[in-house]
Amino acid sequence: MNEKDYYEILGVSKDATSRDIQKAFQQKARKLHPDVNKEPDAEEKFKEVSEAYAVLSDEQKRARYDAMRSGNPFAGAPTASPYGGGYAGSAGYGNPFDGGFPFGGAWGQPRRGQAAYNPESGANVVVDIKLDAKEAKSGAHKTVRYTRFDTCGHCGGSGSVSSEHAHTCPSCGGRGHIDVDLSFLFGAGTFQTVCPECGGSGKVVADPCPDCGGSGRIRVTSEQTIEFPAGTHDGDEVRIPNMGHAGTNGASGGDLVGRAHVEAERLEGKARTGFYLMGIIAPFLVLSAISGVFSAFAMMCFIPFAMGLFMVLSDGVLHRSLLWWKRGAMQFANGFANGFMFALVSVWFASCSQQAMLSPYGMQ
Structure with missing residues (x-):
């Protein structure tokens, strides 16, 4: 308080x-x-x-x-x-x-x-609910208990016991x-x-309610069953109107939002970092191979690329869904886009340096 x-x-x-x-x-x-x-x-x-x-x-x-x-x-x-x-x-x-x-x-x-x-107006209550791959595919009913603000029964949500007007x-x-x-x-x-x-x-409030102190709402513990349809994916939401926090002094209430947490589809932690790391390093390897320069640095790049690959493979890839791989590919693409320009500039400088060393003015 x-x-x-x-x-x-x-x-x-x-x-x-x-x-x-x-x-x-x-x-x-x-x-x-x-x-x-x-x-x-x-x-x-x-x-x-x-x-x-x-x-x-x-x-x-x-x-x-x-x-x-x-x-x-x-x-x-x-x-x-x-x-x-x-x-x-x-x-x-x-x-x-x-x-x-x-x-x-x-x-x-x-x-x-x-x-x-x-x-x-009352805020929404968002609850993360874990679903396994089978439940996500066929649908599931999940019962949750959560704390929220409900309309005060003593004053009817107005906050005042004896007067309707502020x-x-x-x-x-x-x-x-x-x-x-x-x-x-x-x-x-x-x-x-x-x-x-x-x-x-x-x-x-003219006559503050002794139960809610004039706010028009009290704290309660509610229980609600959330139905996830067949074909639910990680991050999908199911909304139950007016089961979130009640508003103050009679204002409209929020919703209860059940958010699906499907482990087989969720890309996070080491795997997410690994895909991004491989994406950043990949342009250096590709451009070095195409241009034929920067070979020493390209060999060094294999180390962080291998680290990223290890982080991905250690995250249980055999139990992951197609959506998990799609999200990994998007993360790889983000890293590739960020690393491409740096790789292009690095290879260009390396190529110019080699040409300068081979030119008559660059030879001793």
């Missing part, structure tokens, strides 16, 4: 006064400002302390921040929601698939707070960003950042 502690970031206690917070921010900001500090992570740290100051320097934002912190799984009993509802428990909080702690978003990138209303974010007033007054530090102007409470959407 991304649980940023703004008090720790500024180096102040939980009961620090507004003056203590401002003084701590002044000291850190002056050291970390990009115009002064040229360290690679200085700008990121400056933005982090500015975000912390933007929340703790405002009494209302600080009160909501403290209330939400006391409602997370690591801080004891939950408190009343700042939006009128109640956090009835900690289930669903701290979920690794959600945006993290309410005020824990990365700088400049919207992240969900526990009560942020930000409908986003409320305007009280921290940013619906703008999706908050301003940090830096006039006392740098003379004039304000610094703008994405609102950490709504993640930039400008809206929050």
Whole structure:
């Protein structure tokens, strides 16, 4: 869980006064400002302390921040929601698939707070499934167990228990960003950042669901049977709609994607490298044989070519399918294309050198 502690970031206690917070921010900001500090992570740290100051320097934002912190799984009993509802428990909080702690978003990138209303489509879940050659040829049914986000049954996916409509974010007033007054530090102007409470959407869930924390989805373990048709090849995919991750706040869900992993057709590891290595060396051998020059170097080229051949043969070629050999040929062709120009230039230079040595001007 991304649980940023703004008090720790500024180096102040939980009961620090507004003056203590401002003084701590002044000291850190002056050291970390990009115009002064040229360290690679200085700008990121400056933005982090500015975000912390933007929340703790405002009494209302600080009160909501403290209330939400006391409602997370690591801080004891939950408190009343700042939006009128109640956090009835900690289930669903701290979920690794959600945006993290309410005020824990990365700088400049919207992240969900526990009560942020930000409908986003669910991602697909991709599962690699091994099939042997017989199963790939005749078809197979494979049952898989996987972890995903499902629609919350308590709130129906909306994220709110008692209200169907989202409320305007009280921290940013619906703008999706908050301003940090830096006039006392740098003379004039304000610094703008994405609102950490709504993640930039400008809206929050009116009455966050205690089961899903306002996201509208919960983590579950699902079981699904995937049917691969006859004639399936390595890398083929079977898609089952709406069995991936559910979307947040009622948005559409993703799909479950079963990807066939057929060992007999899969070109990888040593064999893949071996085909490519032979492809790179082959042009040197061919052009040397055609031109009749560079014979010494051509003999040296047999060594890496033989190494590539050994890598291919050691990968169980007798149990490989026709598709495996086709993929190997493509890899060989890629290597040949990359090595051909170098071989052409090398043989041309060798031929010119031999002619120069045989010319009258090249003889002693």
